[in-house]
Amino acid sequence: MAGWMEVVTTAFLLQLLALPGEKGQFVIAGLSTRYNPYWVVAGAATAFGGWTVVEILLGEALKNALPEAYLDAITAGLFVAFAGLILYSLHRGNDGADTTNRGRPRSNGGDAEGHDGAEAPDDEGVFEQAGGYLTAFSVMGVAEFGDKTQLVTISLAVQYGAHPGIWVGEMLAIIPVSLLTALVFHRGSRRFDSGWFHYAAVVVFLLFAADIVSGYVFGFSVLPI
Template structure:
């Protein structure tokens, strides 16, 4: 159980670095008491990870351990590229974080619960629970996420509420790639099967090529969106001056 706790704490802590949940935590903490935000995160995380651990434990009983180790390694590789992509809050999430007025605790719980459904921290918890003690994974993953979000709130306050998001994303991605190599190698050694090895190498090649393309296309899209937003801002600033010149000419 201790091993499951430590591994889960480390993996989920890393998975949460630069995640949208951290951005939501910081946004909530800008307007509301930090302990209310942390309590809400704890409640939501406990619930989401309970579901994740249940799913992972069921899968672990159904699939051989060596294959689950390989699948876990491939999942960590995917999470690494997911982290490199970067994360941001969409309009709905930003509104939820900035305009909550009633039942703050319930709003934080609801926002984080919905944000974590299908997120990489939930998927990582499911992966961990397939091959580790369920209680250790549940406790470790919950504390890991709360610690990461709490750290974001504290560091954000100290650094003027701005985090070095790119540096955090790169560091977290590297750690995910290390976890991927570790788990995949462990599974391949245990399986000692030529077919499994070929399948794993093929899957790695597909994930790396697809992940590289995905990260590049996402960044290109983000760059184009930023340029479009900048042009819109400049146009909005110039519009009053142009109207004034037109009025003066008339």
């Protein structure tokens, strides 16, 4: 049986090489422009971790567990749905800002620290950010099927068997890279005009949905990933 460090190191390096350009990282980037990046990474990591366990235990049999066309259809639908949710949140946010600006006086006698007794926005509330966790978990749970990262896990399981070092090595690669991606896009969307980042996220989700449909309608992928 291969040594622990050998398996962990091999899994870490192979997964690290497979991550660049993976659609999962684009999904994390897009969701992080809307939600707290730590919740997004937590949801994505939960899906990653769960899939990795299943892949290690079942190996190649996983690919025959569900028809790939069904999983692709679900994935495309989720991408379109999340693009729609981002557009809706932008529209709702703009309407809310207009209403507030029209209906609230410039000064309401708040204290010296700027507290006016008004209820704080719920964008960073527990329920709002729990939505970020659930959104990331649901889309990554389906979108990961058939990706390079999953194929790496299956190939490692074929080589080393159900070795826990595979899971450890892959998570050591996936979580830091995902967190870096999420933080970069989250902070970038706050520093610059967040509307453009949100619209970019919408475009990314719709492109992935179109790519899946193109594979079935035209027989080829339109994206190089």
